[in-house]
Amino acid sequence: MNIAFFLIPKRDVAFVKYESTMRQALEKMEYHRYSSVPLINGDGQYVGTLTEGDLLWKIKNTHHLTFENTNKVWIKDVPxxxxxxxxxxxxxxxxxxxxxxxxxxxxxxxxxNIFIGIIRRREIIEYCSTKLLTL
Incomplete structure (x- = not known):
């Protein structure tokens, strides 16, 4: 089975640009109700996955950082x-x-290393379930 069959193309994926601010990432993740999103640099390359936990740890560990000023913190500065x-x-x-x-x-x-999309766990589980039922 070709994994391209499971691929959700980049145009249909909510991702965050590495050059974005924390505020932009928080708002995108809230809008889509995602707990993690791919990070893509200006060249279209995948550079990592940003999670809610990453953002929460940055807020916790940055003195005087509030939601109101997250527009001044760059995603590239979030570990x-x-x-x-x-x-x-x-x-x-x-x-x-x-x-x-x-x-x-x-x-x-x-x-x-150009990001072309994602494969969700859900589709893999459905595929494996179908294979098990045909045994």
Whole structure:
């Protein structure tokens, strides 16, 4: 099975630009009700996954940081506490299954590390469930 079958393309994915502010990230995550989103740099490359926890730790550990002034803090200055490595579009199905056990979504990149979309855990579970039912 080609993993491109499971791919949600970049145009349909809520992501945050690495050059954004905390406020922009918080508002995007709230709007979409996501607890984590891919981070993409100005060249379109995947640079990491931003989580609610990353944002909360930044607020907690930054003296005098409030929601009102999060528009002055850049995402690039927010430490990421979890490293979600992407997979390449030509990865084997076994690789994506093991990755999906560790994270809600798996970022997918091309040969130049350009972010092309995600594969959600939900689709992988549905695929595995279907395979089990056909045994």
């Amino acid at each position: 990421l506490h979890i490293q979600n490595d992407p997979i390449h579009i030509d990865a084997e199905m076994e690789h994506i299954i093991s990755k999906s056990m560790e994270q809600n979504f798996v970022p997918v990149v091309d040969d130049q």
